[in-house]
Amino acid sequence: xxxxxxxxxxxxxxxxxxxxLIRAVDDSPLFECSIFxxxxxxxxxxxxxxxxxxxxxxKNIHTFMNQIHGEPMDLVLANTIGGLSRFIHEDKPDxxxxxxxxxEALAGAIVGSLNNILVAHIEGGELSGTIDExxxxxxxxxxxxxxxxxxxxxxxxxxxxxxxxxxxxxxxxDIDIMLSDKLPSLSDAQKRYxxxxxxxGIVLYxxxxxxIEHMRExxxxxxxxxxxxxxxxxxxxxxxxxxxxDILAEYKKLEKIPRFRIFPSVRFxxxxxxxxxxxxxxxxxxxxxxxxxxxxLSTINIGTRQQNRFFHSSIYHVSNDYSEIIQATKNxxxxxxxxxxxxxxxxxxTALFMKVLEEGAIWQTSKQKHFQELxxx
Ligand code: UDP
Numbered sequence: 001x002x003x004x005x006x007x008x009x010x011x012x013x014x015x016x017x018x019x020x021l022i023r024a025v026d027d028s029p030l031f032e033c034s035i036f037x038x039x040x041x042x043x044x045x046x047x048x049x050x051x052x053x054x055x056x057x058x059k060n061i062h063t064f065m066n067q068i069h070g071e072p073m074d075l076v077l078a079n080t081i082g083g084l085s086r087f088i089h090e091d092k093p094d095x096x097x098x099x100x101x102x103x104e105a106l107a108g109a110i111v112g113s114l115n116n117i118l119v120a121h122i123e124g125g126e127l128s129g130t131i132d133e134x135x136x137x138x139x140x141x142x143x144x145x146x147x148x149x150x151x152x153x154x155x156x157x158x159x160x161x162x163x164x165x166x167x168x169x170x171x172x173x174d175i176d177i178m179l180s181d182k183l184p185s186l187s188d189a190q191k192r193y194x195x196x197x198x199x200x201g202i203v204l205y206x207x208x209x210x211x212i213e214h215m216r217e218x219x220x221x222x223x224x225x226x227x228x229x230x231x232x233x234x235x236x237x238x239x240x241x242x243x244x245x246d247i248l249a250e251y252k253k254l255e256k257i258p259r260f261r262i263f264p265s266v267r268f269x270x271x272x273x274x275x276x277x278x279x280x281x282x283x284x285x286x287x288x289x290x291x292x293x294x295x296x297l298s299t300i301n302i303g304t305r306q307q308n309r310f311f312h313s314s315i316y317h318v319s320n321d322y323s324e325i326i327q328a329t330k331n332x333x334x335x336x337x338x339x340x341x342x343x344x345x346x347x348x349x350t351a352l353f354m355k356v357l358e359e360g361a362i363w364q365t366s367k368q369k370h371f372q373e374l375x376x377x
Pocket of ligand 1: 012013014016017174204206236238239264265266267268269271272284285286287291
């Protein structure tokens with residue numbers, strides 16, 4: 001078959017979802033695999049996570065710095081389109097694979113569709129808040145193939161006018177790794193990250209770009225509640241969306257308190273081990289919605305970022321208000337671990353993804369898209 005497949009990764013958030021798919025394609029004799037690593041991955045302030053991509057030992061990795069710190073998101077989008085477009089004119093992939101709802105994925109979908117290259121979108125059809133909601137659906141509209149987490153996501157794509165036969169339900173690929181035997185032990189994770197406490201919550205809180213003017217106040221309420229709650233915490237930096245400086249400025253208050261260990265980013269498998277062994281996760285990360293329920297872990301989900309995404313008895317929704325947050329940190333310790341929840345997949349996404357690529361029909365997918373009507377006119 002010998003098709004060239006290009007994966008685009010811009011953050012730790014998409015890399016955890018893509019890495020098992022990349023591994024399978026890179027190992028397959030049927031495909032030539034390359035990776036375009038950009039975005040937050042290349043910023044030292046956010047942990048220079050491109051190192052994690054290199055550590056995997058993939059054969060062809062191309063790094064592109066698409067931003068300087070603080071550059072507006074629309075300009076970063078433009079930069080990424082420029083860099084990727086130049087790259088694909090050399091590399092000439094048959095398929096570009098993008099994930100999720102970040103501007104790097106949007107750049108990938110724009111460059112692919114404008115150059116008549118097939119685009120596959122992983123985890124379209126989800127709901128979220130902030131600008132992510134609009135970006136994710138835009139990426140789906142520019143993509144030719146969709147690999148989604150569940151039937152509800154597939155139905156939303158049909159509602160967007162996407163063709164049923166181009167939508168594949170494979171689950172969320174991070175669950176493959178969550179349920180594998182590849183996770184390090186808790187003591188390994190504690191040693192590697194110098195975490196000296198046994199009981200802890202995980203804090204992962206991102207800006208909401210559409211509520212930018214309130215971000216400093218929101219972060220201040222959260223930080224005060226974390227301090228007053230008396231628990232131990234592993235705190236992980238937010239992503240680099242507009243407003244992240246406000247959160248990082250508030251996190252400075254935690255730096256000298258021994259109950260807090262703060263990291264720009266934690267390697268995916270180690271993050272999962274910490275998540276598996278935490279008392280709860282607090283913030284507004286997709287990890288609290290997609291991943292924590294797989295381990296039966298409770299989530300305190302703050303604000304609107306994950307609005308309407310998924311409802312489960314282990315997820316407590318609170319506002320950005322100090323009193324609601326502190327009350328939730330008290331209540332959450334009285335809850336028991338739930339049964340694992342598999343609403344976003346069973347841990348076999350990589351096998352399902354590879355089956356579709358290997359069967360071959362997708363390579364005939366038309367690059368001319370046609371809107372699918374739900375109701376006869
Ligand atoms: N993650 C990771 N290391 C970290 C924090 C998160 O590998 O230090 C992974 C996590 O398991 C999840 C994804 O990144 O798969 C979620 O990331 P994040 O909260 O940054 O972004 P979101 O998906 O909410 O936009």
